[in-house]
Amino acid sequence: MLPVERQKKIIDLLMMKKVMKMPELREEMGISIDTLRRDINILAEEGKIKKIYGGVKLVELKFGEASMEERMTSHLDEKAAIAKKCNASIEDGDCIYLDSGSTTYQIAKYIKEKRNLTVITNSVPVIIELMNSDIELIVIGGKVRKNERSVVTYDYLFNFNQLNIQKAFICASGITMEKGISDYNVEEALARKKIIGLSQEVYIAADSSKFGKNVTVNIAGLDEIDYIVTDKKVTKGVIQQFDEIETELLVSEG
Incomplete structure (x- = not known):
């Protein structure tokens, strides 16, 4: 076994x-x-x-999604290590998408020295983090989710098809081999689906606690994902499963 x-x-x-x-x-x-x-x-x-x-x-888990405040401080070392690993994949001159989420927020801390970088985002914390940097910021418009500090948008408010995203860094609340990646909120999931469809390369930034979970709303199958970036606490069993599919599992060193 x-x-x-x-x-x-x-x-x-x-x-x-x-x-x-x-x-x-x-x-x-x-x-x-x-x-x-x-x-x-x-x-x-x-x-x-x-x-x-x-x-x-x-452990008796709370029903549903933890608050943004809780997620900003949980698994912090792992998320910082994941962010560093993601940063290594970002090059000067790239146009990237940073999703709303506690892990993608950490990425914003490491990319400020990149040259000619454009960041598209729906994350209020990412906007604040990069506001005084030299990075070109593009914010998608729509309805503000105050609890999540994010913006969810719709086709009639924002023309997604005009975006030219080279690398998208997306968060997920659940990852399984059978169902792919999933999240708790329908509006966030719809925005992520749209961005995944438009991006040349898709990275899922998720700590190892997300594996084996399939939560409320499906976002995409693993066949639509190029890379999953996670921390070194991921189990050998999970690593072995990725040997059999095209999606590449990138494990942080820290």
Whole structure:
């Protein structure tokens, strides 16, 4: 059994029992205690389970999407490392799209020294971050989502087809091999679909906690995505799955 399959089985068992002792879990899994501990450590790092004295319990996740304030501070080291990896793919003279999201916001911090760079965005934090830089800023117009600090737009408000985007950096709340990338909000998803269709290269900037999740609204299949940039906590099982498809998985070093 592959690590990713074992870890899924552990989650399935905990969904039924909520709390399990290590000996009980090892017996159910039929694996060595060392292997079990490795899987437990990975799942704990991903925030899916919590270690307790003598055992583990399932983390009760809040329904729906976390607030922007929460996402701006969660997995911060991982998001900064992802941003650095994305920055290495951006060249002087590029025209790029920076999506609204906590990970793409981090990218804005690393690109200020690029020359002749044009950034198209719907993110208010990205606009503020780049306002006093030499970067050419183009803001898509539309309705402001105050909680998300973003702008969602529609065809009758903004002529997307006039954009010439070389590289789009998109956020996602969920990534699965079967369904591709997904998000919680319909309006954000529609804007992302449009940008993906117009861009020459598409990068998904997402920390490793997003893998294995399929949330409310589908954005695109992996066949529409060129690169997924994630952090070094991504599991070997996920990495192996990307060996079999054309979408390239880029793992940050930090």
